[in-house]
Amino acid sequence: MATAGKEGTPPAQRNYKYVPAGIYVMRTGWGADDTYFHVHGIQLERGEVSSHSHNDTGHVEIHIGGEDILTDSGRYIYNSSCWKDWRHYFLSAKAHNTLYVDDHEMGVVPGVTRTRGVRTYLHAFEETEQYQLIDISHNGYDFMEDPIFHRRRVIRLTDNVFVIEDR
Known part of the structure; x- marks a missing residue:
């Protein structure tokens, strides 16, 4: 990493599932023209440990051949800023x-402050010659009057065709 790939050898494993962190990454290789995508399955905690979490469970980033297709907006602004209303936007699912x-x-949870407790389940993390697949679900909307459990499947087919399926 320190030499931007000019020295050393690429890792043998291209795909990683960081289950405790809720980050799932798949890639076609380590070259500048390769494709990579990842899905967030962050476990949003309650109370103070939630301060570095975003409401972005199910978020997808896609990078094809050196080009960002879907990217994370980032946060850029902290609570001490006069723009902190924007900070809350950048932490939200909307962003x-x-x-x-x-x-x-x-x-x-309506009527309760700082309660998040979003949990993610990894249904599938697999690769074949025809596709790569990350399939997660989460309970982030189960506190609604009509509860919803969001399931998202991100599939990369050959020739870098992506299908994002929401249920």
Whole structure:
């Protein structure tokens, strides 16, 4: 990493599932023209340990042949800024490539502050000659009047055709 790939050898494993962190990454290789994508399955916690979490469970990033296709907006602004209302936007599901349901922020329990407790389940993380697949679900909208459990499958087919399926 320190030499931007000019020295050393690429890791043998291209695909990684960081289950405790909820980050799932697949790639076609390590070259500048290769493709990579990842899906966030962050476990949003309750209370103070949630301060570095975003409401972005199910967020997808896609990078094809040196080009960002879907990317994370980032946060850029902290609580001490006069723009902190924007900070809350950048932390929200609205600012990420994920599902946002009926003006309800994922993990929010009506009438209760700072309760998130979003949990993710990894259904599939697999690669064949025809496809790569990351399939997760989460309970981020189960506190709604009509509960929703969001399931997202991200599939990369040959020739870098992506299918994102939301249930």
